Amino acid sequence: MSMKKSHFVLAGAALVLAYAAPVSAETIQIKIDKLKFSPEQVTVHVGDTIEWVNADFIAHTATARNKAWDVMLAKGKSATTAMTKAGAIDYYCRFHPNMVGKIIVQDT
Numbered sequence: 001m002s003m004k005k006s007h008f009v010l011a012g013a014a015l016v017l018a019y020a021a022p023v024s025a026e027t028i029q030i031k032i033d034k035l036k037f038s039p040e041q042v043t044v045h046v047g048d049t050i051e052w053v054n055a056d057f058i059a060h061t062a063t064a065r066n067k068a069w070d071v072m073l074a075k076g077k078s079a080t081t082a083m084t085k086a087g088a089i090d091y092y093c094r095f096h097p098n099m100v101g102k103i104i105v106q107d108t
């Protein structure tokens with residue numbers, strides 16, 4: 001293999017890595033319907049965003065037990081929360097403590 005050709009191959013491999021490396025952030029929807037978070041448990045990555053959609057006709061909250069966030073969700077409204085730290089977060093609704101869910105945030 002000539003020097004020229006091996007350089008070309010290396011450049012091609014570097015290009016593939018450059019395209020594969022960045023993981024794009026995602027938005028994951030958690031719906032509230034009939035006093036339930038759905039899905040009840042999700043696994044996401046640091047940098048992802050949770051979109052809360054309250055499909056009920058009453059207000060709810062999504063409140064992290066570790067106090068990382070407390071999202072107020074009026075009836076029929078939605079809101080977003082960015083997941084900035086790795087870890088497992090249990091959350092609940094302050095108005096209806098039986099409503100619980102869990103978000104597992106993985107390092108990217």
Ligand SMILES: [Cu+2]
Nearest residue numbers: 060093095096
């Ligand atoms: Cu509630």
